[in-house]
Amino acid sequence: MSFNNVEYIIAVAKEHSQSRAADQLLVSQSTISQSIRKVEKELGTKLFARNGNRLVLTDAGKIYLNGVESALALYDKALGDIRKSNVTRRKQIIIMYTPALVPQMRKVLTDYISTHRDIFVSTLSAPAEIAKEYLMNGMADIAVLPTQNLTHAALEFTPLWEEELQLAMPMHHRCAQKFMCNGVCFEDLTDDFFILNQPDSYIAHHCEMIFREHHFHPMSFCEIEDVKTARSMVINGKGIAFLPSSIHEGNDYRAFSLDPPAKFYIVIAYHKNSNS
Numbered sequence: 001m002s003f004n005n006v007e008y009i010i011a012v013a014k015e016h017s018q019s020r021a022a023d024q025l026l027v028s029q030s031t032i033s034q035s036i037r038k039v040e041k042e043l044g045t046k047l048f049a050r051n052g053n054r055l056v057l058t059d060a061g062k063i064y065l066n067g068v069e070s071a072l073a074l075y076d077k078a079l080g081d082i083r084k085s086n087v088t089r090r091k092q093i094i095i096m097y098t099p100a101l102v103p104q105m106r107k108v109l110t111d112y113i114s115t116h117r118d119i120f121v122s123t124l125s126a127p128a129e130i131a132k133e134y135l136m137n138g139m140a141d142i143a144v145l146p147t148q149n150l151t152h153a154a155l156e157f158t159p160l161w162e163e164e165l166q167l168a169m170p171m172h173h174r175c176a177q178k179f180m181c182n183g184v185c186f187e188d189l190t191d192d193f194f195i196l197n198q199p200d201s202y203i204a205h206h207c208e209m210i211f212r213e214h215h216f217h218p219m220s221f222c223e224i225e226d227v228k229t230a231r232s233m234v235i236n237g238k239g240i241a242f243l244p245s246s247i248h249e250g251n252d253y254r255a256f257s258l259d260p261p262a263k264f265y266i267v268i269a270y271h272k273n274s275n276s
Helices: 003-015 018-025 029-043 059-088 105-115 128-136 176-182 202-213 227-235
Strands: 048-051 054-057 091-097 119-125 142-147 155-169 193-197 220-224 240-244 254-256 262-271
Touching: 003 018, 003 029, 003 054, 003 059, 018 029, 029 059, 054 059, 059 128, 091 128, 128 142, 128 155, 128 262, 142 155, 155 202, 155 227, 176 254, 193 202, 193 227, 202 240, 202 262, 220 227, 227 240
Parallel strands: 091 119, 091 142, 193 220, 193 240
Antiparallel strands: 048 054, 142 262, 155 240, 155 254, 155 262
């Protein structure tokens, strides 16, 4: 993620004009235009559309802007924590994690901090892709995150455990008995309401892969941020969802493995050139 490109896109979104954004940032309009085209080419979609004399964000542009603003907020927090660390003169460690998929992190971090009082530990919660960017750019030391692939050009992964996304549905769903006997059939779910994760999350990306593999697209759905909320909605009969197998407790809902199983890993990640 180039911070210059982000700055240009935020300015154009605010000013609704490339020329006014260029005047504000003291750069040429062609510089801003080229940066926006570069990002759009990388994403494969347009970020802005023209509405009369104004440039307005497309739906994809709004998603992108929300994502980068969240990343910038994390970056600012990291800088603030580093300044605090410099004041206290303790060793600084920045640990990132995906809270929805690593709920155990709170206890792990509490135990770690209590036994390493000479270390200033700063934690950031973020989607997996942002965590990887932070590691590669040296803005974080360690990340606990989900991944399907245990190899990476710049990062080292140490697996903690294997996880699986399962199709979760209410106990008395009309397909529950059939799926128990014959496995999941997506054709039977055409009219169902799906509870999906927000587009920038790891689970959302994994669900997109599942849908493509099965040539399926839900007719009706909502997008939420919290896996626990999705679980609660399934239990209360509000829809069906893809949930990690590790959060399935007792007989509160039906959970079915897919064919092939949608497995991934929770790993500790760090830069290959790091001494972590």
